[in-house]
Amino acid sequence: MSGEVDLLVIGAGTAGLPCAIEAARAGLRVELVDGGTDIGGTLSVSAGHMSAAGTRRQRQAGIDDDPDQHYADVLRIGRHRGDPALIRLAVDEAAGVVDWLDEHGFPFAPGTPVVYHGHSPYSRPRTYWGIGHGRSIRETLRPLLDKQVAAGRVALRLRSRATQLTSAGGTVTGALLDTLEGPREVRAGVTVLACGGYGANPGLFRALTPGGPRLVTNAVPTSTGAAIEMAMPLGAEVRFADLHTPRLGLLERRSQPGRVDFWSELAHLAPVERPPREIWVNAAGQRFVAEDLDDVTGHERAVQEQPGGEFWIVCDSEALAAGPPLVPAWGHERFRVEAQRGDVAWVADDLPGLARRAGIDAQGLVDTVRAYNLAVRQGVDPLGRRAPAHPLVRPPYYALRSVAALLCSFGGLDVDTDLRVRRPGGAIVPGLHAVGEAIGMGATSGAAFCGGMAVTPALAFGRLLGRRLGGRA
Numbered sequence: 001m002s003g004e005v006d007l008l009v010i011g012a013g014t015a016g017l018p019c020a021i022e023a024a025r026a027g028l029r030v031e032l033v034d035g036g037t038d039i040g041g042t043l044s045v046s047a048g049h050m051s052a053a054g055t056r057r058q059r060q061a062g063i064d065d066d067p068d069q070h071y072a073d074v075l076r077i078g079r080h081r082g083d084p085a086l087i088r089l090a091v092d093e094a095a096g097v098v099d100w101l102d103e104h105g106f107p108f109a110p111g112t113p114v115v116y117h118g119h120s121p122y123s124r125p126r127t128y129w130g131i132g133h134g135r136s137i138r139e140t141l142r143p144l145l146d147k148q149v150a151a152g153r154v155a156l157r158l159r160s161r162a163t164q165l166t167s168a169g170g171t172v173t174g175a176l177l178d179t180l181e182g183p184r185e186v187r188a189g190v191t192v193l194a195c196g197g198y199g200a201n202p203g204l205f206r207a208l209t210p211g212g213p214r215l216v217t218n219a220v221p222t223s224t225g226a227a228i229e230m231a232m233p234l235g236a237e238v239r240f241a242d243l244h245t246p247r248l249g250l251l252e253r254r255s256q257p258g259r260v261d262f263w264s265e266l267a268h269l270a271p272v273e274r275p276p277r278e279i280w281v282n283a284a285g286q287r288f289v290a291e292d293l294d295d296v297t298g299h300e301r302a303v304q305e306q307p308g309g310e311f312w313i314v315c316d317s318e319a320l321a322a323g324p325p326l327v328p329a330w331g332h333e334r335f336r337v338e339a340q341r342g343d344v345a346w347v348a349d350d351l352p353g354l355a356r357r358a359g360i361d362a363q364g365l366v367d368t369v370r371a372y373n374l375a376v377r378q379g380v381d382p383l384g385r386r387a388p389a390h391p392l393v394r395p396p397y398y399a400l401r402s403v404a405a406l407l408c409s410f411g412g413l414d415v416d417t418d419l420r421v422r423r424p425g426g427a428i429v430p431g432l433h434a435v436g437e438a439i440g441m442g443a444t445s446g447a448a449f450c451g452g453m454a455v456t457p458a459l460a461f462g463r464l465l466g467r468r469l470g471g472r473a
Helices: 016-025 056-060 067-077 084-103 134-150 202-208 226-234 296-304 317-321 331-341 351-358 362-378 441-445 455-469
Strands: 002-010 030-033 154-157 161-168 171-179 182-193 247-250 279-281 310-316 345-348 397-405 420-422 428-434
Touching (some): 016 154, 067 084, 084 455, 134 154, 161 182, 161 226, 182 226, 202 226, 247 296, 331 345, 331 397
Parallel strands (some): 002 030, 002 182
Antiparallel strands (some): 161 171, 171 182, 247 397, 345 397
C-alpha cells in the first residue's frame, strides 16, 4: 500500500501538531503519523511550561520584557552553549506562538506568567503553563487539527510507526510505515521528523552519552529516538547529547527501576520554593553540595556527578514536620507511610539502621551527621550552606532517595534556521526537516534546563515550518 502527499509529518506531538495544522491551513496535503494511541506525544506527561517575551498576557500584566532580554537570559542560564541562531529564532517566535494559543482559548494557569524557580530562574516573569499543563496545549490544538482532518487536508494515522526514510538521488522522498493495516509507503514532497527524543531508548542514550549516568526516565514509550535512528543512515549529524542535564528532585522506586513520575513523586528542592531542612548524601554517606545553593543547575550537575547518579535526602522527625512537605503530592503523613514501606523512602530509630535500610554506608552517614550537627552549632558549614540549621538529633530518622532523571533529550539532529537537517560540515539532507525534541533540548536551552525552552521552541518551530512550507510565513 502506498500514498503520495505534499508533506509527511512523523510525530503528532508538541511540534508535529502545529506543523501539520499550519501546513494544511496553507493548502498542503498532509499525512500525520504517530505511534501512539492519541495525539500529543509527551504533552500527556509534560509540565507544558512555555517561555515567551513580549506577549499579550505580559503587556496586560504590565511586565516590561522583550526577546533581547529573553535571549540574554537563555545564554546566561545555558552557559553560552547550544545553537545561538536557533535560540534567537526561538525567542523571536515565542510570543507569537503563545499569543496564537491564547487566541484559541488556551486556559492559562492563574497568575502566569511568573518567575519559575524549579529551574534556574529568568530575570523577568515569562513562564506560562495551562491548568492542565501539557494536556492544556494538546486540547487547545486538538480542534484545530480536527478541522483540517474533517476538511480532508490532513490524514491522521495513529498506531503507525515510521521505520525507515526513503530517498532517491540523495533526496528524502518519504518513509516506510508499520501500520495496523500492514506496511505502507508514503511518498512526500517534504518529510518532517517530529517524533520526539530518545528518553525511552536506553541503548541509544548510552551510545549518545558515553560516560553519562544510567537512564532513569519519565519519557513516554514512543520516545525511542526514531528521528535520529532514521536520519543517521542518511549522514545526518547528531549534536549536544554531551549537554545532558537531569531534572532535580525525581524519585526512583526500587520496585520500578529506571522510571520516575514527574507528577506524583517530585521532591521540591529549590531553596526559593522550600528552604532545606535536610542534608543530602551520596551512597558513601557524604554530603556533596550546599543544600541551599541558589543555583538549580549547579544542584543538577552535582547530583549527576554522584556514583549511580543518586543521593538520599536525610532528616530527623522534627525537620520532617517543621514546614512545607518535601514531596508536596504526598504531604507529611503519606511520607511517613512511604518510609514504612521502604521502597523509595525509609525510617529508622537510629542512623546506622536508617543507612542499612536505605542502602547508604552506615559509618559514612554517622560521621557526616556528626560533622553537620557541629556545623549547625558553630554556624559555619564547610560546604558553604548559608544558614546551617535543623540538626539531626530527634529520632526517628528519615531518608528519601532521589536520582538524576531524564525529562528531555538534550541531543538531537543538527538543523539550520530553516529547520533543514544537516550533515557534518553543514550540507543539508534534501527533503528532510526536523523540529521538536528530535533536534534536542540542548540546541535551544544550552547546558541547563531553561524554563520553557523545550516546549516553546517545539511549538514555535513546528508552527513556523508549517507556515513556511505552505508559503504563508
